[in-house]
Amino acid sequence: MSRTRRACPRLPGLVVLVAAILTAALTAVPASRAHAFGADGHRIVGELAQRQLTPEARVAIERLLATLPDAQEPLALADISTWADEIRDNEAYRWTAPLHYVNFPLGTCTWQAERDCPDGRCVIAAIERFARVLSDRDAPDAQRRKALKWLVHLVGDIHQPLHTAYAEDKGGNTFRVFYRGSASNLHAVWDSAILAAAKRNWREHARTLAVRPVEGEVQWTAQAPVRWAEESCRLIHSAEIYPPRPGRLPRNYINRHLPLVEQQLVLAGARLAALLNATLQ
Numbered sequence: 001m002s003r004t005r006r007a008c009p010r011l012p013g014l015v016v017l018v019a020a021i022l023t024a025a026l027t028a029v030p031a032s033r034a035h036a037f038g039a040d041g042h043r044i045v046g047e048l049a050q051r052q053l054t055p056e057a058r059v060a061i062e063r064l065l066a067t068l069p070d071a072q073e074p075l076a077l078a079d080i081s082t083w084a085d086e087i088r089d090n091e092a093y094r095w096t097a098p099l100h101y102v103n104f105p106l107g108t109c110t111w112q113a114e115r116d117c118p119d120g121r122c123v124i125a126a127i128e129r130f131a132r133v134l135s136d137r138d139a140p141d142a143q144r145r146k147a148l149k150w151l152v153h154l155v156g157d158i159h160q161p162l163h164t165a166y167a168e169d170k171g172g173n174t175f176r177v178f179y180r181g182s183a184s185n186l187h188a189v190w191d192s193a194i195l196a197a198a199k200r201n202w203r204e205h206a207r208t209l210a211v212r213p214v215e216g217e218v219q220w221t222a223q224a225p226v227r228w229a230e231e232s233c234r235l236i237h238s239a240e241i242y243p244p245r246p247g248r249l250p251r252n253y254i255n256r257h258l259p260l261v262e263q264q265l266v267l268a269g270a271r272l273a274a275l276l277n278a279t280l281q
């Protein structure tokens with residue numbers, strides 16, 4: 001779920017350069033963090049959705065994924081859920097970084113397309129766009145397959161509250177915290193550290209979450225991505241996601257927030273299934 005951001009275009013060049021260097025230094029985290037439990041969050045969402053597919057959607061997905069050139073065995077949604085993060089460092093895909101998140105102005109969680117999603121480059125517009133491609137039976141398989149890989153990933157991202165947050169601190173990426181004696185940032189804590197505290201491998205964790213009740217509106221509609229993002233954004237305040245100050249995390253912070261992370265994964269899994277079932281019926 002990790003995200004990187006471009007510098008604010010309003011700043012003059014030198015300031016932007018210095019800010020970029022400082023930001024890179026401040027947000028540097030060990031390489032092992034990059035796709036560790038962030039990846040497991042996505043796999044859990046994929047697995048939860050897989051279990052809720054209609055027979056029609058399951059067959060359509062199997063057919064699309066079976067045509068992958070190097071597929072050794074049938075792929076499941078969990079297997080393709082991390083692709084969108086894996087390709088981000090690839091030059092040809094650099095432009096896709098803003099598709100993983102949306103920024104709201106400080107103090108509001110009400111989305112305005114022109115203000116919050118310039119050129120359609122945000123997670124809300126991306127989900128809408130890829131859902132249209134996937135539902136188009138006349139689109140080439142390669143395009144629909146790519147749309148499916150994006151959707152499985154982005155429906156996870158939009159349920160991580162710090163992917164629907166504020167530009168000022170790059171969705172918590174520059175909010176420095178210390179956890180277990182290591183420097184980290186709030187975004188990384190929500191991508192991976194909280195989930196890691198559950199101490200379960202992702203398959204086992206998905207199995208336990210599969211029987212949890214889904215709390216929230218699940219149905220897929222054209223307005224759903226906006227509703228999901230606004231809801232995630234509101235959690236930032238209602239669930240007190242920001243500690244009072246940067247630095248050492250308050251005692252019990254991780255354990256206190258694990259139920260919310262799990263609830264968001266359950267919701268994301270159910271909503272991804274609803275989207276795929278409606279799109280591939």
Ligand SMILES: [Zn+2]
Pocket residue numbers: 001002084085100153157
């Ligand atoms: Zn992502």
